[in-house]
Amino acid sequence: MLKKTLACTIALSALLATGVAMADTKDKKIALSNNYAGNSWRQAMLKSWDKVTKPAVEAGIVAAADPFTTSENQVTEQAAQIQNLILQGYNAIVVNAASPDALNGVIKQACDAGIIVVSFDGIVTEPCAWRIAVDFEKMGASEVEYLAKKMPEGGNLLEIRGLAGVFVDDAISKGINETAAKNAQFKIVGSVHGDWAQEVAQKAVAGILPSLPEIKAVVTQGGDGYGAAQAFAAAGRPTPTIIMGNRQDELQWWKEQKDKNGYETMSVSIAPGVSTLAFWVAQMILDGKEVPKDLTVPFLRIDQDTLEANLATTEKGGVANVEYTADDAAKVVAGK
Amino acid sequence: MIGKLLRQPWVFSFGAAIAVWLATIAYTGGQGAGAILTAAFSFATFTIIVGLGQMMVITTGPGNVDLSIPATITLSGVVAMKVMDEDTGRMVIGIIAALGAATLVGVFNYGLIRLLRIPPIIATLSSSFLVLSAAISYGRGIRIKPPEPLAQFAETQVFGIPIMAFAVLALSIALAMVLSRTVYGRSVLAVGQNSRAAWLAGLNVDRTRFLTYVLSALLAGVCGILLSGFSRGAALNMGEEFLLASIATVVIGGTSVAGGRANVPGIWGAALFMYLLVTMLNTFGASAGIRLILTGLMIIGVIVAAGGEEQR
CATH class of the missing domain: 3.40.50.2300 (Response regulator)
Known part of the structure; x- marks a missing residue:
């Protein structure tokens, strides 16, 4: 009691x-x-x-x-x-x-x-005011660092940027370009604005692709990786390593490629x-x-081994x- | 003969498109010349479809413009993908549902303009907010894949030209015939030139404008369905870039902004020009700022060149 x-x-x-x-x-x-x-x-x-x-x-x-x-x-x-x-x-x-x-x-x-x-x-x-910021420069740098580890021999890169004039776009791009300059084996041979939208990215990449040499990897800002993959497929070019941006359609596409031919990449976004x-x-x-x-x-970064777990918890059409x-x-x- | 050709306002948009294409392949040393054209035809078709609709609306007279095209594209894409739900058997229902939704937007637009007497620019802009909200609440950002046959139709090419471009060519020819041969088409031109004179001549001004707004919405719906097939999924921001593109193609293509004079071939030239221009500047590696400035300057240049010939 x-x-x-x-x-x-x-x-x-x-x-x-x-x-x-x-x-x-x-x-x-x-x-x-x-x-x-x-x-x-x-x-x-x-x-x-x-x-x-x-x-x-x-x-x-x-x-x-x-x-x-x-x-x-x-x-x-x-x-x-x-x-x-x-x-x-x-x-x-x-x-x-x-x-x-x-x-x-x-x-x-x-x-x-x-x-x-x-x-x-x-x-x-x-x-x-208080600020809760993401280190976008570091995010861009992490993409190139990942590629440097994955393909030490380097190669040509295509950069897809976001919406022109938004500071996030400048910051991510700065991180990508500075890190690429440090890793001389990589060369950014083309840069287009995809406005973080699959349709816009697809259109821009399809336009510049015919004039470009072989592309080893595509560095992105998120919301544009799936469109880039469509453009490469439509042009009949080999699919490069496309960095993804955590969107469900991007992860789904990555999973399909992974099951088919062991495709490897990583995905990063806020x-x-x-x-x-x-x-x-x-x-x-x-x-x-x-x-x-x-x-x-x-x-939030997704890698080869955490792909399935993240895809399972991301709803159709959503974002991890x-x-x-x-x-x-x-x-x-x-x-x- | 050549003099007559040069007086056609659409010649300039084609000339500009070819010049830009040549400049691009000169820069790449001839590499990818064909592939660039293939891509241009693929992407320009979407702009052409909505450009034709916008052209009809603008032709019905000063002040008439359809700003709800981007929202209608998104709505019809979302409705089509959601109703089809990746099932080939449901494709027809999906297309009907999407076009039905688009038609409703057109009817609603003209309702606002006619019954509530809201100027078209405000009416279609405000209805586009409602339409986009409807698409958002219905789709919730969902990207459902299209059924395979639809995606394939949007992607198939014959000799490097997408079959969609042929379909849109047929549509353009049909629309040009409608404009020059049918009562409706001639009414559009007459109403655009002087709506009061057209009314006094016994033409049904209201019905002509009503049909035109519905046609524009319907074409935006077609664009939405095809675009979600082509890019393999509908997204909430898929229509965004078509607002300026639809108006710019009409103006560059030599259609009179004051109404009353339409130009179908010009839409093709202008859509190809707009796409090739961005491609060229991307290929040159121009920064976004320079690209926007040059795009603006070249559009002004083409309009001035074409406009000088228009004042006969």
Whole structure:
């Protein structure tokens, strides 16, 4: 009897203890400001947000976690949206920004109104905001490093870039080109913009391919590997090693080739679930925890031996993903 | 004879396409000359299909333009792939469903323009948001593969020319005949030249414009189905690049932006030119910034060259 009461008391106080810890954010409202939803990566990002924040709201960790997406990928539209969010009284705004600097004015307004702003993926440079960034340069470099290990003899590379004018494209490309310059056995003989879309990449690669010598490998930015593979097949050229970008169609194609002829490559991209990391970071800041302004998330890499496991958990038409828990976020904040 | 040919506004787009192609193969030393053309015909067909639709809409008079083409391409691609679900037996149902959805978009567009009196540029832009949202919620970013026969139809080539290009050639000829020989086609031209005069002459202006918007949406639907066969799957951003492309091919091809004068061969020349231009600049290794500047300058150049001959 006594034992039971004791156990109950301990359990109850434990519950109370956590209750107290959570109490600080239970009436806080968090908003997601998203600038674009028109591709599979963004769809997965929004889905992850829902999947993680809904239970968090039900459990009373925060009062609300509402996602808002602008229809056109426009700075002015997102600025107006954030202004509305300020007026609606959100305590924190998690933002995937259309531009790293053009939103700084409205971000500053939000900060001045006492709102916590956490940017991720498309980060903002305004000093008052937090940034959860991916080391895109390192991501680009990792592609060439992988190739250097896989084919020490080197050869010609074709580079598929992303959307011109977006800093992510510049950063990944910089990483690729700098590392390729260090590995003299590789030569980038062509570079096209695939806009992170299979159709655009297919079109651009099909156009430049006839004028190129033999290509040993294709370095990409994600969302373009499957289109590149189609273009090589249509031109009747041998399939090079195409670095993939974690999209389900890319992984599926890789798996088919692997089963057929032991095709080897790797796949790397930023997991759309990084939105959930941003959510937990915002919650931690609201909770009064000390969080450094600049955080780095690891990118999600898939290799020959982890392909099947990742393909199995990636839904048709989606992107390989990881969602973050509060504990994961605490680890990232602690720099582990 | 040559003088007469030079007065045709479409000659310039073809001339520009050939010049760009020659410059490309001069740079590569002749390597891949045929393969570049094959690729150009493959990809230009999609632009031609939607360009024809856009041409008809623009021809019906000043202010008429269809900005919902990209969203309609995406919607029909997503609907087709989802209904077919990789099953060859369901191909026909999938095509009907996709074209049905596209037709609805066309009807809706003209409803907004006529019944709610919204200017076409706003009406089709706002309907494109609705259509894209419908595609997103229906497809949820899903990339379902097309049934094998559809993919093969989109990829098969005869002597290096895709059979799809022949089909689109037949479509273009048919459309040119419609424009010059049928009541509907001549009504489109008459309405575009002066809608009030056309109305006073007893033409049904509303019906002509209504049919034209539906035709444009329908062609966008066809493009969506073929494109998802060609690139082996529908994606939410598959239509994006066709907004500017559809309008640019119409303008470069020598169709009057003020309406009333259509030019079918020009669409072909312009679509090939646009594709070969990007290929050339990619081959030269031009950076994205230079590529955009040159693309803009060359488009202006072709329009100026063609436009000078138009003022007869």
